[in-house]
Amino acid sequence: MSLELVWNNEQDQFEITEELIALLESILQKAGEAEGVEDGEVDLTFVDDEAIHELNREYRGIDRPTDVLSFAMHEVTNDELEIIYELDEGEEQGNVPDVLGDIIISVPRAKLQSEEYGHSLERELGFLFVHGFLHLLGYDHQDEASEAEMMGKQEAVLAEVGLTR
Known part of the structure; x- marks a missing residue:
């Protein structure tokens, strides 16, 4: 098994x-290698601003659109229900994918940000994707040190696939 998008x-x-x-599959493989994650599934959904606005309001209590949201499957809080995967008839336990989580990206927001930063839409989507992936693994950017760590990891992965600024 390997990382699957x-x-x-x-x-x-x-x-x-x-x-x-x-390109995003390549980013996933490079980020997984860098983090020592060899197996698992990442679910990515491209949405518009209205959809991500609704998700941001519902799950984060923030009433505005954002660029990317991540929902880790291995992070259960008191407000979340634990998801139990039921096997289909004849399916073996070893075939159940280890779903790392969901990443939702607003493509219109990514397009706007790519224009603001003066780089390609592909680079912005790649940045948001690796950013979301790191969140799935537990990284955060609540202070300067953790933000610098995440930024360094993101830029290293993007450089490996040729998405530099």
Whole structure:
């Protein structure tokens, strides 16, 4: 088994190309290698600003759109229900994927940010994806030191796939 990207497109403003998905799969592999994560599944959903606004309000209590949200599957708080995976008839326990979590990216917000920062949409989506992946692994950026650590890890992965500024 290896790291697997499962993706879904729920927005219609921007085309999600096979090349972009291949790039994000490469980012996932590089980030996984850097973090020592060899197996698992990451679910990625591309949405519009309205959808991410609703999720941000519902799950974070913040009433505005954002660029990326991450929901780790191995992080159960008092407010969350633990998800139990039920096997289908004939399915073996060893075939159950270790779902690391969900990453939701607002493509219109990523496009706007790419224009503001003066780089490609692909670079911005790659940045948001690796940022979300690190959140799935428990990284955060609540203070300067943790933000600097996350930024360094993100930039190292993006450099490996040629997405420099």
